[in-house]
Amino acid sequence: MDAAAPLKLAALDAEDLAIISAHLQDSVLKVRDLHWLPAEKRFVVEMNRFCWEAALDGGRRRGFERRRTAMNFDRVLSVKGQGIRKDTPDAVLELLAVEFLAGSEEPAGAVRLIFAGGGEIRLEVECVEARLADLGAAWQTNAMPTHDLAGQTAAPSSVRK
Numbered sequence: 001m002d003a004a005a006p007l008k009l010a011a012l013d014a015e016d017l018a019i020i021s022a023h024l025q026d027s028v029l030k031v032r033d034l035h036w037l038p039a040e041k042r043f044v045v046e047m048n049r050f051c052w053e054a055a056l057d058g059g060r061r062r063g064f065e066r067r068r069t070a071m072n073f074d075r076v077l078s079v080k081g082q083g084i085r086k087d088t089p090d091a092v093l094e095l096l097a098v099e100f101l102a103g104s105e106e107p108a109g110a111v112r113l114i115f116a117g118g119g120e121i122r123l124e125v126e127c128v129e130a131r132l133a134d135l136g137a138a139w140q141t142n143a144m145p146t147h148d149l150a151g152q153t154a155a156p157s158s159v160r161k
Contacts, residue, residue, distance in 0.1 A: 006067065006133070006134035006135075006136075007023060007049075007053075007067075007069070007132060007133070007134045008131075008132070008133045008134070009023065009131070009132045009133075010130065010131050010132075011128055011129075011130040011131075011132075012127075012128055012129060013100075013107075013128050014099075014100040014102070014128065016128070016130075017098055017099065017100050017111070017128055017130065018099070020071070020098060020130065020132050021097050021098040021099065022052070023049065023052065023053070023132065024047070024049060024069075024071065024095055024097075024098060024132070025050070025052065025095070025096060025097065025145075026050040026052075026094060026095070026096075026145035027047040027048060027049045027050060027069065027094070027095040028047060028048050028050075028092055028093065028094050028095070029045065029046060029047035029048065029092070029093050029095065030089060030090055030091065030092055030093070031084060031085065031086065031088055031089050031090070031091045031093065032089035032090065033045060033046040033047060034084075034121065036076075036079045040074075041074060041075055041076050041077065041126075042072055042073065042074050042076060043072065043073045043076045043079055043121075043123055044070060044071070044072045044073075045070070045071045045072075045095075045113070046068070046069070046070050047068075047069055047070075047071070047095065048066045048067070048068060048069070049066060049067050049068075049069040049134070050064070050065075050066055050141070050144070050145055051064075051065040051066060051067055051138055054138070055144050063140055064140065064141045064142065064143060064144050065138035065139065065140060065141060066138065066139060066141050067134045067135070067136065067137070067138045067139075068134070068135045068136050069132060069133065069134050069135060070132070070133055070135055071098075071130065071131070071132045072130065072131055073111055073123055073125065073129070073130045074129040074130070075125050075126035075127055075129050076123045076124070076125055077124045077125060077126060078123075078124045079121065079122070079123055079124075080121070080122045080124075081119070081120070081121050081122075082118075082119065082120045082121075082122075083115070083117065083118045083119035083120060084115070084119045084120075084121065093115045093116075093119060094115060094116040094117075094145075095113060095114070095115055096114045096115060096116055097112075097113075097114045098111065098112070098113055098114070099111070099112050099114070100112075100128055107126070107127035107128065108124075108125065108126055108127060109124075109125060109127075109128075110122050110123060110124055110125065111123040111125055111128065111130070
């Protein structure tokens with residue numbers, strides 16, 4: 001994979017979603033970047049993705065980069081949030097993982113977007129149908145996000161004050 005090339009990925013099952021999740025780990029976004037479009041059965045997330053593929057490019061340090069990225073989920077039946085305040089649109093969220101939980105009638109289930117600090121968005125879906133696309137050129141960032149040994153995430157330096 002060319003680390004400089006924009007990503008375009010699709011997910012049609014839990015395995016595909018796990019790959020996308022790895023690319024989205026430590027993405028940062030604002031609450032205002034979460035969009036539920038019920039008439040279209042679509043949920044869209046805009047974020048600044050940390051480019052792990054550039055940071056970990058064969059063990060050679062190329063520097064650290066972020067890219068503006070959009071992720072959309074189709075066939076979404078409902079959206080529920082926990083620990084995320086809609087009345088704070090400028091609040092910064094850090095995405096830790098995206099996972100699929102199969103329901104009793106597969107391929108239906110739930111997609112969980114898990115954020116640092118305990119926030120979560122749960123999408124009830126007919127099936128996994130998601131797309132990720134980088135929207136533009138990468139920009140340099142000063143540091144790579146870090147995680148402590150207890151599994152807690154430290155805020156990326158790009159959002160620390």
